[in-house]
Amino acid sequence: MATLYDDVSGSRYLSSSISSLSTSRQQSSQIAKAYRQAAQLFLTRRLPEALSTIEPIISPPPIDAADVVGHAPVATASRGTRVKVWSFYLTFLNAVVELGAEEGKHAFGSTRWKQLVSQCRDGSIWDHVVRDGYAGVEGDVDADVVVNLATLLLTHAPSQRLNQQKLETYLSATANPALDVSSHMSSPAYLDKRPGHRRQHTGTDTPRDLEKRIKLLELYTLHVLPRNDEWDYARDFIDMSEVLDQERKEAFLLALHSLKEEKEDTQAREEKLRQQQQEQMEERRRETEAKRLEQSRAQDERRIREEQNRRQPRGSDEPQPTPSQSSRTSRTPAKKPTTPPPGLYNRASTMFANIHTMISDTAHHMTSNPMAFFRTLLFLLAFGLAFGRRHLRERILRIIRSAWDKVRRTVGMGVKVSYI
Structure with missing residues (x-):
């Protein structure tokens, strides 16, 4: 059984x-x-x-x-x-x-x-x-x-x-x-009960397992840890690894050093590029601000000219000064009046000499026609006042006083002769 x-x-x-x-x-x-x-x-x-x-x-x-x-x-x-x-x-x-x-x-x-x-x-x-x-x-x-x-x-x-x-x-x-x-x-x-099935070894029991292990260490130490800025930890992990032989350790450390230098160079270039971009943006900002100020100044000047044109009387041919000209004029010191050219003095002297002669000749006829003398005297006075220059007016007055003295002396002589 x-x-x-x-x-x-x-x-x-x-x-x-x-x-x-x-x-x-x-x-x-x-x-x-x-x-x-x-x-x-x-x-x-x-x-x-x-x-x-x-x-x-x-x-x-x-x-x-x-x-x-x-x-x-x-x-x-x-x-x-x-x-x-x-x-x-x-x-x-x-x-x-x-x-x-x-x-x-x-x-x-x-x-x-x-x-x-x-x-x-x-x-x-x-x-x-x-x-x-x-x-x-x-x-x-x-x-x-x-x-x-x-x-x-x-x-x-x-x-x-x-x-x-x-x-x-x-x-x-x-x-x-x-x-x-x-x-x-x-x-x-x-759970797999098939004959001949054995649990997988995931360590380094076979050359293939060792190869996969090294691949994982490469991903971990040369890619993942550097992305997290774990440079020192990656270096220590490579040094203490029991899976890597000395030759592979040196290769891993050299690759890690190159990756770090490359990242630092990249960061330096990015920082330099960022600074250049900031400088360019600042330069464009200054140029834009300068253009805006120039446009604002031009608009102000145009408004001032338009306002002056509206205030200028019609029929006036004299151009109105621009704001820039006005500012230059206000900054320019006042000049002393210039003296007339010598030719003008010569002509005026000749004219006054002729007038003096005319007055002298007229004085002799004062006794016969005194009203003609006074008309001439008033004409000269009006002429002197109209001429408008102080030194000319003073000269005319001196000539008139001189002529008047001669007339007075002539009249006095005439009275004495009549008396005699």
């Missing part, structure tokens, strides 16, 4: 294993088929159809009593299939972000496009991959997938703080794997 029971139990176990293997192979075949179809749609730029094809295998089914864990179908696939599916999805997200807002919203709709883009910019895609593809165990994520995740966030995330934190968690988990039995039993590696 015991032998019969063992045979029956062994048959049942073998039948269950064969059934499980058949189901697993069927599911792997479906995952591979969906991956190939999505890749073909992606290559033909039919992005919405590619998304609807790949989503069912990277998203967990609805949680119910029969499936409490709710892992995505890709979680139970082989390592090679997992890497292909997740690498394709990350490449797909990168293409969606690069579509731009207008084309992306046209292809997926505004809400859906923003959801896809936000996964790359806020880093939530990392949590999605770990949760749905690896049962929430950071250390179980394939190194190739981690490289693609870090590269995606490095390209599109505005801040690299989350990327740095995720890489540090992964590097720590793979270097010192935690002995969490419950997490291990819920991981895809434990």
Whole structure:
């Protein structure tokens, strides 16, 4: 009976294993088929159809009593299939972000496009991959997938703080794997009961693992940490790394030094360019202000000229002085009146001599016609006053007084002769 029971139990176990293997192979075949179809749609730029094809295998089914864990179908696939599916999805997200807002919203709709883009910019895609593809165990994520995740966030995330934190968690988990039995039993590696399946080693057990580890260290020390200005920490991390040999350490340190110099040079050029732009803006501002002042001054002068033209009497031919001429005139000191040229004095002297002769000749006829003398005297007085110059008026008055003295003496002589 015991032998019969063992045979029956062994048959049942073998039948269950064969059934499980058949189901697993069927599911792997479906995952591979969906991956190939999505890749073909992606290559033909039919992005919405590619998304609807790949989503069912990277998203967990609805949680119910029969499936409490709710892992995505890709979680139970082989390592090679997992890497292909997740690498394709990350490449797909990168293409969606690069579509731009207008084309992306046209292809997926505004809400859906923003959801896809936000996964790359806020880093939530990392949590999605770990949760749905690896049962929430950071250390179980394939190194190739981690490289693609870090590269995606490095390209599109505005801040690299989350990327740095995720890489540090992964590097720590793979270097010192935690002995969490419950997490291990819920991981895809434990749930996959296929014969010959062994849990993936994510450290440096094989040359391929070592190569991926070095690639992760390169991303972490030469790209992520410099973006966060962690230059000293990156240098110390390279120096203390047990994975890198001395030759690689020197190469990493040299690359880090070159990156820092390049960033400093770039910052210096940007600062110089910013200063030049500020100087140019200041120069343009001064030129604009000078032009504005010149225009304002020209308008003021034009208004003043128009006001003076309105106040000037009609028929006046004398031009009104401009404000600039008025200001120059006000600043010019008053000049003394100039003396007439010598020719004018000669002519005036001749005229006065003739008048003096006429008065002298007239004086002899005073006794016979005194009214003619007084008319001549009044004419000379009017002429002198009209002439308008002080020194000429004084000279005329001297001539008149002299003539008057002669007339008086002549009259006196005439009286004496008459008396005699």
